[in-house]
Each structure stands twice: as structure tokens, then as C-alpha cells.
């Protein structure tokens with residue numbers, strides 16, 4: 001029995017593929033390689049290149065492999081880009097999920113674990129954010145992810161589909177062996193950009209705004225290690241297999257770190273000089289996002305092991321130092 005990993009060649013999906021193989025499971029990866037990297041996949045993984053919006057492609061994969069459960073990572077995921085290209089986000093994220101769910105229903109596949117986001121909450125009234133906080137997305141990205149969650153909910157009511165939606169906060173870090181890590185083109189995420197500055201690939205890290213109402217004026221985020229994040233996905237697959245009901249969980253660390261604190265920690269971990277410069281606020285950035293992940297711990301038995309910012313940065317640094325050109329150098 002196989003686990004379909006949609007978007008399995010992306011940063012987060014590829015970590016899932018490796019952990020599935022570690023656990024003796026059989027991942028079947030699909031990815032259109034628009035942002036994913038084939039080089040991130042381990043040798044034993046079955047891979048089909050194609051797009052989740054392509055009905056014939058999807059059917060052909062489900063016909064060829066006996067898919068038991070689905071991990072869904074295939075989506076566009078940048079808040080800023082979604083403001084400029086909302087329709088592309090609806091097409092890829094919402095329509096893509098529609099085709100995936102249609103295919104699951106047609107082939108009688110019941111369980112899906114879905115990659116959702118803190119962006120479904122918008123600017124929170126209070127932190128840490130619990131799962132029952134109001135969902136008021138402030139970008140097409142957050143809106144499409146919420147729409148995808150709702151599509152799964154209604155498919156559950158009508159067709160018996162069961163889902164776990166995992167709302168990620170800020171994911172960073174890399175696999176311990178330094179062979180799998182983050183490589184977005186162009187890179188927009190804080191941790192890899194700080195480390196590119198540490199490597200001298202950028203002149204400096206630009207801090208997007210230092211006049212937020214936070215302890216040092218810079219934005220506060222909740223960072224979760226990608227390997228811990230994936231452990232929660234595998235636990236969610238088990239939970240669904242054992243008959244757990246559809247549900248939504250936050251994945252974070254219950255702690256917030258400011259942009260300046262992240263840069264300072266990176267200086268300590270890398271021992272490198274990391275020049276910083278002050279820039280304008282980035283539109284759409286909430287001042288403070290911190291998750292309450294108590295529910296995932298209680299219900300799924302999630303126990304993050306490497307989720308503290310030093311480990312996150314150390315593991316990411318290991319990847320960046322070994323692969324300064326990302327997958328381009330492999």
C-alpha cells in the first residue's frame with residue numbers, strides 16, 4: 001500500500017518522502033517540478049512528473065499504484081505573490097485540490113493529510129493562536145488554503161473523505177544529514193536568506209520594518225523544524241488510519257522569536273558576521289504570529305524534538321554550507 005505525496009519534490013514534501021521511506025512506507029511522489037527539485041528525492045521513491053490539475057495524469061497514477069492515503073503539499077505558498085496573482089493561486093491551489101479530491105473519491109481513497117497555514121487566521125486578536133480562533137485570511141494565499149480545507153470538509157460530509165489539516169507556522173531547518181533542505185528560487189524566507197548572507201551570497205539581510213509593536217520593533221514568528229513538522233504528518237496518517245475523525249491542528253512551538261533575534265542566533269550558530277540593514281515593512285506581514293500546538297500534542301501525540309531556534313538554524317546551516325548552490329550544485 002502506498003502513500004501518495006502530492007508536491008513531494010518541494011521543500012516540505014521531500015522531507016516527508018524521506019521520513020516515509022525511513023518508516024518502511026512506500027511513497028508515490030507526484031510533482032510538476034515548477035518549484036520542486038527532483039534531486040531532493042531519495043533513490044527508492046517512485047516519482048511521476050505531472051500536475052494535480054491534470055485529471056488524466058491523476059487517474060493514471062491512481063490506476064498504476066494502490067494508493068492508501070494522501071499527503072497533500074502541492075500548492076503555491078507565497079503570501080506576497082498571491083496578492084499579485086490571485087487567480088493563479090485559485091487555479092493551482094483550489095482547482096488542483098478539487099481534481100485531487102475527485103480522483104480520491106473515484107478510486108475510493110479516504111484519508112488525506114493536508115498542508116495548511118497560519119495565514120488562514122490573518123492578524124490574530126490574541127496569541128498563542130488556538131485552532132478555534134476566527135479564520136480571517138488577509139491574502140489570496142490564506143483564502144485559498146481555507147477554501148481547500150472547506151472543500152475537504154464538505155467532501156467528507158458527502159463522500160466520507162477524512163482529513164487532517166495541519167496549519168503550519170514558520171517552517172525552517174533541514175534534514176540532519178544535510179542532503180535535503182530549503183531551495184526556493186527566488187528565496188523569500190527569513191532563515192535561508194539570513195544564511196545566504198552568512199555565506200556571503202548576499203550583502204546583507206534586510207529587516208522588513210523595525211517599528212512594529214513588539215519587544216524590539218521587528219516581527220515575531222513561531223518557528224517549527226521541518227523534520228518535526230513531518231513527524232506530525234505521519235502521526236496524522238496513523239490517526240486517520242485508526243479511525244480518527246477529521247480535524248484541524250496548529251503546528252508551531254508555542255514560542256515567538258523576532259527577526260532581530262533570529263539574525264542574532266544565526267550569528268552565534270554560524271560564527272559568521274551577518275550584516276543587516278533596515279528596510280520598509282513588507283505589506284501583509286502581521287506583527288506577531290505564535291501557535292498554540294497543545295491540541296496536536298494531545299490528540300496526535302506530537303512531540304517536537306528539534307524545534308528550537310538554535311537547532312533549526314544549525315540544521316539549515318549544515319544544508320546551506322554543504323549545498324551553497326542548493327540543488328543546482330547537485
Ligand code: UFG
Nearest residue numbers: 077117118119169188189190193206207208219259282285
Ligand atoms: N523577513 C525579513 N527579511 C527578509 C525575509 C523575511 O525581515 O528578507 C521577515 C518577514 O517580514 C517576517 C519574517 O521575517 O516578519 C518571516 O518571514 P518569512 O517570509 O520567512 O515567513 P512568513 O511569516 O511571511 O510566511 C510564512 C510562510 C507562509 C505562511 C505564513 C503564515 O512562508 O507560507 O508564514 O503566516 F503563509
